[in-house]
Amino acid sequence: MSSEVSRRSIGARPNPDAADAILDAAASLLQRKGLRGLTTDAIAREARASKTTLYRWWPNRGALLLALYVRRKGSSVHEDTGSLIQDVARTYERVFRTWQNEGQLFSLIIAEAQHDDGVAEALVAFRKERVDDWLPVLRRAEERSELVDGADLEALAESIVAHAWFYLITRRLGSDPAILAARVIGPWLRKNR
């Protein structure tokens, strides 16, 4: 927690500590109680904040969840092992491990996007980021001649991401990341290597 005992007004301007405390509280609740515990009341209480403050920072629950997810996911740097299939496998492994804990949150955002256009737009943008993150890695693989000729790198990137999300949604985060990587990347790899 960024502030322990109490947090008061800091005068006639918003107090960023409040927003932090709210996100911290939400994260803690998610860890301890799961999705069902992630209510606006509980978050505010946990943060020793008021719902007024919560709604001053985010227009609705979905926006808060998204902010929470973005803050928690951290950077999406992909490794460079020299082998695309290994890069993908390691990413799947890392992402699945993360999602074991908070994949629910991501699913919930998907749901929230149905009622809230703001969340929906943010989700669309988020997808694009994830896909774009892959492009440099894929270009290097292409330079190493790992890929079939004329491979559509964006399509491949999207496929990688789509499969990750698909496995999250269908609750198969326990799958072997290496096998999944092979299945997804396989057809894009040059045969005679």
Added chain:
Amino acid sequence: MSSEVSRRSIGARPNPDAADAILDAAASLLQRKGLRGLTTDAIAREARASKTTLYRWWPNRGALLLALYVRRKGSSVHEDTGSLIQDVARTYERVFRTWQNEGQLFSLIIAEAQHDDGVAEALVAFRKERVDDWLPVLRRAEERSELVDGADLEALAESIVAHAWFYLITRRLGSDPAILAARVIGPWLRKNR
């Protein structure tokens, strides 16, 4: 509606008419009022059923929504145009058109699955069905030598489904089905054809 005026017990066993009437009512409400009108109270009232009956058939609202979705989507017979890429494109076209109206319902089910294990299981089973639906089509394509040697048909089937869901979630149902099909299937197709 399967029965108009009244519907009574048919003895010491569930009356399928009741379940039908409830699904009919839910479908009608979805059409007329949208997702927000799909409350258990409203559905029961519309069906002239009691909530007891509704909850006898489905353990919670999510399960009912899934049943509704499954029933509405109809059979998933894939066409056989003699060209896999066209088969996939046509399916995407059909599915996206359906989802334009009730994709929300499906997204909602995904969300509901996060805090309801029953719905989650049903969703997992649903995925398997969708994937299995594709296998015969893919086998025929293989016999026609459309696919690269040693193609993992199940992986391909899963990829087809994963992309569809991914596009739904990221709100890109307006995308060109043919282009998407080409991107998904492309790398699995034999080159020298």
Added chain:
Amino acid sequence: MSSEVSRRSIGARPNPDAADAILDAAASLLQRKGLRGLTTDAIAREARASKTTLYRWWPNRGALLLALYVRRKGSSVHEDTGSLIQDVARTYERVFRTWQNEGQLFSLIIAEAQHDDGVAEALVAFRKERVDDWLPVLRRAEERSELVDGADLEALAESIVAHAWFYLITRRLGSDPAILAARVIGPWLRKNR
């Protein structure tokens, strides 16, 4: 239980065993679960009877409760110790002890009487019986010159019963029966004795 394993039709006429079993079951449930467990569903299940049978014997829940109470209360013979105040005290003691277990049932009947005229009538008749039961005892006390001159025996009888019911309703069954008897009877007793 009057019948152990199963109880079938005995032809084209009601089977009294069924009614017995239902009352037995109700009594057992009341003992074990209290008033809240005394639902028509639970009684039927406990009796291995069907609700159809239950409602064949009694038109509604109130009637069943009343039958149960009447059967359980047994005879209301009052003792004759030679002292009215002792007679009353012993009766209060016995009745309060009984009500410790099933006074709730009696209160429930009072409630049921509000919606059901049949139960109401039965309750009125029941009061009259209780009052009349006291008259012989009071007459003997009068002959022993225990009472003030010109005592209205019916009024006294009613007062005795009214106080018992009042203590039941206001949950004071733990009161000392002798003290209560003295308070109720006191003013009716001749002083110089």
Added chain:
Amino acid sequence: MSSEVSRRSIGARPNPDAADAILDAAASLLQRKGLRGLTTDAIAREARASKTTLYRWWPNRGALLLALYVRRKGSSVHEDTGSLIQDVARTYERVFRTWQNEGQLFSLIIAEAQHDDGVAEALVAFRKERVDDWLPVLRRAEERSELVDGADLEALAESIVAHAWFYLITRRLGSDPAILAARVIGPWLRKNR
């Protein structure tokens, strides 16, 4: 109604207007629809209050009914005619007249008290209040030497109340209040007056 159009939060503390509005609504419903119309949903709707608010003020329906009864019965000031028997008679007359309309409500509370400890406690307290109300009146009668020597005033007060409740329960509100008063008070009165 204490507030007509809208009623909002008045800060971080309960708004008594809400409770008032709820009781008003309940009273109105009782008048118009009778006991069966007195559902928590209907009361909340009529009061333009939320069920949350209703249950914030009273733990359950029974408690609300009791509050309603207490408020409606008004003050229990007993008249002082200079004659105890007349005071009692007039009170019986007034109470019986009131109960003609809402005795059901009181009976229902008695019933509710059987499976709700909160209501039970309230009912017990209510009895004590009613009994205590009588004590000043009885003391004045004693000072006027109306009562026999050494009369237990509390016992007498309780007897007065017990008989009233008894007559309510056994549906004899049509009885002559003067006769009843004479029967109840008679033995407590000094003879040679």
Added chain:
DNA sequence: TGCTAATCGAGACGGTACGTCGTGTCTTTTT
């Protein structure tokens, strides 16, 4: 002996109420 009539257990059904929960808005009091 085969037929008829009514009961029985079983449990689903319509209807209706209850009490809980979650969201987003509001107002007061304190800083």
Added chain:
DNA sequence: AAAAAGACACGACGTACCGTCTCGATTAGCA
């Protein structure tokens, strides 16, 4: 002016109970 506090309206959810109904099996009495 912003913060904590928490009450508020709205409205959904899932549970419980009552009294009615239909089924298939059962049994006694009549033909």
